[in-house]
Amino acid sequence: MNLKDNGSTGTSVLDGPWQLDRIVSELRAVRSQWRGAQQRTREFGAREFPSRDALRDIADALCGALFPMRLGPSDLHQESEDFYVGYTLDAALVSLLRQVQLELRYNARHSPDASNGVDAQARAIVESFALSLPDLRRLLDTDVLAAFQGDPAARSVDEVLLCYPGVLAIIHHRLAHRLYSLGVPLVARIIAEAAHSITGIDIHPGARIGAGFFIDHGTGVVIGETAVIGERVRLYQAVTLGAKRFPTDVEGTLQKGLPRHPLVEDDVVIYAGATILGRVTIGRGSIIGGNVWLTRSVPPGSNVTQASSLHEQGADGSPKG
Missing domain, CATH: 1.10.3130.10 (serine acetyltransferase, domain 1)
Known part of the structure; x- marks a missing residue:
């Protein structure tokens, strides 16, 4: 392929069988439309x-x-x-x-x-x-x-x-x-x-994490923006510290920046596949078993297994009673 000058823009494009002049021109038009919608006035700025x-x-x-x-x-x-x-x-x-x-x-x-x-x-x-x-x-x-x-x-x-x-x-x-x-x-x-x-491993930079933090294996771990993790906490693969719901304003727009992720206190261990959602607190020294789905706070020293979690929660994840 040869380079040829495109006089309308002062740029060069590849001359070949791909109708590149047309594609480049149409892409420029799409960019211009997007920049106009985003109120960006510098078409060819830095x-x-x-x-x-x-x-x-x-x-x-x-x-x-x-x-x-x-x-x-x-x-x-x-x-x-x-x-x-x-x-x-x-x-x-x-x-x-x-x-x-x-x-x-x-x-x-x-x-x-x-x-x-x-x-x-x-x-x-x-x-x-x-x-x-x-x-x-x-x-x-x-x-x-x-x-x-x-x-x-x-x-x-x-x-x-x-x-x-x-x-x-x-x-x-x-x-x-x-x-x-x-x-x-x-x-x-x-x-x-x-x-x-x-x-x-997906850790939002807003998450606050204490000293002595260890993620073992790690693949699939997700830690949300407003999560707060204490000292000497250990997570295994596929653990999610996520949000349970996303509040909106009267116009239906997501409200951003609100605390919506878990608080994990010191010396907690969370095993593989556990999902903890919402602004809940996992008390100091607790152990959260593999594949647990948790949407409630637990006191210090808790040992939550998949069986106990299912027993204590309803089908929608809300606490029974």
């Missing part, structure tokens, strides 16, 4: 949104900077650790600053006055994020240790860090949650979804 590819690279670089001898480059030596960490962080934070600026400018699109302070706000966010990295590393050490101590198949903390999808997911979550808390939820969500696509 990129407006954070980049998934850039944020995946940033997350990978941050993982390497946090755990250089295990998640960093294969040829790294300990005597070069500090240089590698400093160089990697500088590049990653400069790139992150650009992504944060894009989100803040996107948010300010309908408020021209708000755009005046975007660059200063973005820099403050990234500086705060950078300064929190040592504390994030300390917190992640508790997660790695929890995985090692909680799995008899784990032979070392290094194996856990290198191999366990739950650990990879929680590293990304700790990074994403910090950014979410600093006011860039889109950047945070993209980082979280990068881990989701790799591990099959």
Whole structure:
């Protein structure tokens, strides 16, 4: 195929048997219609949104900077650790600053006055994020240790860090949650979804998770935005901490941001396939058995099995009596 110039737009398209001139033109019309409906006036302006590819690279670089001898480059030596960490962080934070600026400018699109302070706000966010990295590393050490101590198949903390999808997911979550808390939820969500696509573990960056968190096996775990998880909690694969219902306003529009996911207190274990829905509390030290469907709070020290859950709930999941 040959490239030929399209004089109407100044762009080039592939010349071939696919009627590309027509397709490109029709796609441009569809984009224009969408942008008009979304009140976006810049037809051929610069990129407006954070980049998934850039944020995946940033997350990978941050993982390497946090755990250089295990998640960093294969040829790294300990005597070069500090240089590698400093160089990697500088590049990653400069790139992150650009992504944060894009989100803040996107948010300010309908408020021209708000755009005046975007660059200063973005820099403050990234500086705060950078300064929190040592504390994030300390917190992640508790997660790695929890995985090692909680799995008899784990032979070392290094194996856990290198191999366990739950650990990879929680590293990304700790990074994403910090950014979410600093006011860039889109950047945070993209980082979280990068881990989701790799591990099959879906943790919303808004979820608050205490120290010593361990997800064993992990595939199919879902943790919602407003979930709050205490310390030393262990989840197995296919656990869902979700919402039971979605309130709407008088016009039928979903009300967003309301607390709607479970509160899981310290030292709780939730086994494979359990589904816990709604703003319920799982009391400290409780054990929730496999495949349990739970829509009610349970007191500390509870042991809920599938049989007891079915006995105590009606067919619609509501408590009997």
